[in-house]
Amino acid sequence: MAPQNPQDNDRALLSSAIETATPSRLRKAFQEICDKSPEAFNLACSALLTKPGTAAAAEGSNAASAGDKRKRFEICIQCEKEYNVETNDEKSCVWHSGELDVDDDDDFWADHDEDIHGIIDSDELREQYPEGYTWSCCGERGGTSEGCERGPHESEPGMIAKSSRTRLGYILNQDT
Ligand SMILES: [Zn+2]
Ligand SMILES: [Zn+2]
Numbered sequence: 001m002a003p004q005n006p007q008d009n010d011r012a013l014l015s016s017a018i019e020t021a022t023p024s025r026l027r028k029a030f031q032e033i034c035d036k037s038p039e040a041f042n043l044a045c046s047a048l049l050t051k052p053g054t055a056a057a058a059e060g061s062n063a064a065s066a067g068d069k070r071k072r073f074e075i076c077i078q079c080e081k082e083y084n085v086e087t088n089d090e091k092s093c094v095w096h097s098g099e100l101d102v103d104d105d106d107d108f109w110a111d112h113d114e115d116i117h118g119i120i121d122s123d124e125l126r127e128q129y130p131e132g133y134t135w136s137c138c139g140e141r142g143g144t145s146e147g148c149e150r151g152p153h154e155s156e157p158g159m160i161a162k163s164s165r166t167r168l169g170y171i172l173n174q175d176t
Pocket of ligand 1: 095096097098135136137138139140147148149
């Protein structure tokens with residue numbers, strides 16, 4: 001039987017520490033490690049950055065302005081999920097382009113007293129009771145479908161995202 005590696009204990013302990021550390025503590029530690037170790041710096045670059053020539057380079061002006069590299073992971077402004085720019089294609093994202101409107105026609109809010117239960121037209125209640133709202137883009141009830149539009153994830157400001165979607169013709173549910 002092989003002698004026990006004293007590093008095994010540290011590994012388990014470190015693993016546990018990583019599990020329970022706050023995000024800001026981890027960020028600080030990670031930054032320090034990258035600053036101190038060129039090897040860690042290179043590993044971090046290959047884990048979190050991407051080079052041109054991948055799908056990312058074709059995604060938009062973000063890639064061009066960032067020079068030769070860019071972040072590999074972005075938060076999508078449409079579906080609000082994290083995505084990998086290297087695997088982002090025209091079917092990656094499903095989202096609603098409209099707003100969640102209060103559904104007044106439905107009995108859902110019949111017994112709702114705003115003084116007691118909260119303002120219906122608020123972000124809090126939209127999150128809590130999505131089924132009491134309908135999407136302005138497609139009329140779907142909130143919480144029932146991921147989205148009525150499909151296209152690439154976008155990290156650009158909404159205006160640019162919208163024009164590029166129209167240009168690429170990815171909109172599934174058009175009024176026409
Ligand atoms: Zn919709
Ligand atoms: Zn998305």
